[in-house]
Amino acid sequence: MFKKSLVLVLGLLLVFSFASVVKAEGRIAVVFATGGLGDKSFNDSGYEGLLMAKEAFGIEYDYAEPSAITDFETYLNQFSATRRYDLIISIGFDQADALNKIAARFPDQKYAIVDTVVDQPNVASFVYEEKERGFLLGVAAALMTTRTNDPKINPEKVIGVIGGMEIPLIEANIAGYIAGAKYIDPEVEVLYAYVGDWADPAKGKELTLSQIERGADIIWGAAGRSGLGVIMAAEEQDCYAIGADSDQGHLAPEHVLTNGMKFVNNTVFLVIEQVLNDTFEGDTHVLGVKEGGLGYSKNLLPEDIINKLEEVEELMKNKEIDIPDTIKK
């Protein structure tokens, strides 16, 4: 008897606790990447996007921080099964398998995924125009390498980039980087190399050191966790590193010149906006500078370089710059 009434009370409480929020318009759910909030990367940036959307449109949101990759499917399923969300967002490419299954199971539910493509009619996939980001960073690095009054800069006009693996995505980044550098000064030499691994900071550092030896004073690490080695090497040899994907300035505040950003916050904001405006499309969206999906962070960049970068961004938005997808051999 006691047990029954307890369950009843608990049940009522639950109903009330939901009753207060059910009315709200624009309910968004987010499944973050493993690592959770506080990662100073995709998750935190995505969360920022949620807050921006809340500010702008007054949306309600719920989110889940999975502790294992097997949790993705459970969370996506749980969110979907409530049928109360206007949009469910997956942060990060490793949710592709799970979302592929769940999206097929709930065809009326709208989904979005960041940084990879899930081919389902009810999933909006957001990927990035990598070469544009590379181009911006190439511009910044080429401008910086001539400022020899900065003690971290040497007289040689050499800059470098370390790629994670030799795949089209990274190659596009590097091709953009080279094009950006040459756009500023055709004499700038760009060194590039591949780690062959996303998670080998030691090798990343080794490759960076060899580029520094060959005269590079600004090196971009487009190499996942291997990129940490780039920052370490730059700090050790007192030159500049450029971070990737999120603001890595906290790792070496005096040596991270800028970061090639993927603005997950803008992406999240964008797809929420699409849903609310009824312009949501279950398709692949390639975001570039124009859409606010890519860019750079200011960090240690001098004012005049930032001004120049803003100029270049304007040109890009108007498609006035042609950037190659591959490296010219």
Add this chain to the structure above:
Amino acid sequence: MYAVELRGISKKFGDILANDNIDLAIKKGEIHCLLGENGAGKTTLMKILFGLYSKDSGSIFINNQEINIDSPRKAIDLGISMIHQHFMLVNRFTVTENIIAGEEPSKGIFIDEKEALKRVEEIAGRYNLRINPTAVIEDISVGEQQRVEIIKALYRKAEILILDEPTAVLTPQETEELFQVMRELKNDGKTIIFITHKLKETMAISDRVTILRNGKKAGTVNTAETDPVQLARMMVGRDVLLQVEKSEREKNNVIFEVKDLSLKNVSSNLSLKNVNFQIEKGEILGLAGVEGNGQLELEEAIMGLRPIEKGTFILNGRDISSFSTREKRNTGMAYIPSDRLKRGLIESFTIEENVMLGSEWKPPFAKRGIIDEDKIKEYTEKIIKEFDIKCSSTKARVSELSGGNQQKLLIGRELLADPEFILASQPTRGVDVGAVEYIHNLLLQLRDRGKGILLISAELDELRSLSDRIMVIYEGRIVAEGRTEDFTEEELGLLMAGQEVEVLQS
């Protein structure tokens, strides 16, 4: 006037009543024996007196004054000292440093070494405690270490000395020397409480005896008015035969032989050198020696538990040197290891599981790797009945058994396969008087049934009453061998201590 009076002392450990309402009165200036079997509660009672344990109830009077002793510090201040079985000495310090530690005579901020040495020598001289005050502890013998402990107590002005089984580690000569010291102390007015389970020593040294049995006091008697038989009865609670009868034997075939056995124990740096002996059917060969002179190495080598340098083992005419331990046990050798809880039994296992140990793959205990619990239960019950093992059930854990019952279980298991040769090492160690009697009779029965037995023991009385022949081991060598009646106790004691003795060889 009583130096110490304990009234109604009780102490419980979990469910076990270690001391049950015990009264004890010790006269000033007497040597009082606290006699009892293992687990009778002797040490517990004395640790309460010394402030190491708190009592659950009862009161303590020192010189007719009720005092609450809650720490050893307080006991020492009252003039009580306890010398434990395991000495509390710093191995790398000298004798004098150990004695004065904590109560150093000082000159300014420095230790007055001359004064310290003088005081130590003065105490040692007065009670005839032979010691070199500047020797380092790790270099001196166990007997000498004991003397250091005694001097340490006297240095702290002890009037009441508690000695916990002090003779367990001594040779007969050293024991006699200790007794001499105790008499000197008594003459000087000191009170001595002597914890022991040995009847002979009780009779030899004490003025009065208090007997404990199962945590209860069984009585206090004047030594002069009692005899070992009465003491044994009070200890065990029934009549005990203290002397075993040994029948005459004829010469017989050799059952087990060790030839030229040599080995080196790297960890203890002790070597066995050219050990040779033979054991005939129906014969008990005793191996005497102070512990740590190669007995453990010998027993382990014989059973294949320790690698040897050279040597041959022959069982019943068959060379078994290359046999594994299991093969040896399967070919008619039984082994009662000196450390039964380290080697022989698994404490956390049940009685049944222990009976299985070593036979767990063999029929009838197991078929094709599947254990037959019914058969094991059957055999276990047989052993329990035959060897009179007291236990709650066949599923009781061995850790719940008393030492004597553990030993009987071990022996029962080892004799199950009807072996021809039995290596019995310290078979009565830590075993109560009743079980000692039982085990002694059992070994003699086995002998009479034609088994060969190698008996390794630290108890000279046991060796002398059971063995047909005796060998003495000293620093890994067999230094003497002969018929039991060829040696006197004194001669054995000297041989064990490494002294040359002319022994009549017949």
Add this chain to the structure above:
Amino acid sequence: MKIIEKIKNMSFLANILYSILAIIFALIIGAVLIFLSGHNVINAYYNLFYGAFGNTYNLSQTLLKTIPLIFTGLAVAVSFQCGLFNIGGEGQLYWGAFATAITAITFAKLPGPVLIPLSILAGAAAGGIWGIFPGYLKAKTGAHEVITTIMLNYIGILGTTFFLKNYFKADGPVDQTVFIPESTRLKELIPYSRLTWAIFIAIFTVILLDLFFKKTSAGYDMKAVGQNISAAEYAGISTSRVLIMSMCLSGAIAGLTGSTMVLGVLHRFITNFSPGYGFTGIAVAVLGRNKPWGVFLAALLFGALEAGGMSMQLFARIPSDLMTIVQGLVIIFVAAPAFIQVIGKLIPVRRGAGLDE
């Protein structure tokens, strides 16, 4: 190793009672924390329980989370029984998962009823082989298995990654193999739950191990070596063989973790798929007092906490950090009596020395 022994010796029922009290105690403290952080306690706990047991789907998620922990818990328990501490479950389960996935992909033409057992066997074998190394080193050189298994974890995790990347990687940004054939995927018991009959493989393993330790000579040998290696040696047991065997068995069971994850849940091998199942297995084994059924119950508790914790996060909006704290509390309080008991047991042992004189 003393503590391990002590934990092993406690009575099963008393432990369950202790554990239930401890869970209640932990939940009370957790309630205080939830209250202090401004959340609704009743709502939180309602969701914790509802999320773990409330309906078929939730129950299935609890069991889904339980499966890998049963295997890794058993793996640790098996080595504990033999006096060894296998911390290498993580490396072993990666090899198990890898071998299972590669077998299923390579022999895709074989029919499912043949290929499924074959893949599972491959996983167990791979884990077992990975367990033999530390076992051999322990038996022959005395190298401490805690050190060697920890080191072999790295080699196992990175080794599978190496082979995957160089020989078996599917296209795309994720380091993973292609999907295993449909025919090798274990059937779901409840639609969309991902709970497959892997749960029965797990329970079957529990039963088998329980019998192994109670009824077989080989199991007896392992326990004897674990309890008193000198006595086992004296009894003629080949202790080094038994040590190696137990690590092999332990590794094989850990390998099954990987097999069932690949065949039942992931349907391919993915690098870094394990959130530390091998390490959680240690806690599971300690809570389960290294008895197979104890491990089963402990794994169930962990599974329920994780599944319930997910609901708590989603529907009671308890941040995942607070949820982790509540889980941690339950673990600490369930484990704490064990340590209290251990200490309690150690003291009478010392006093016992006085009793025995």
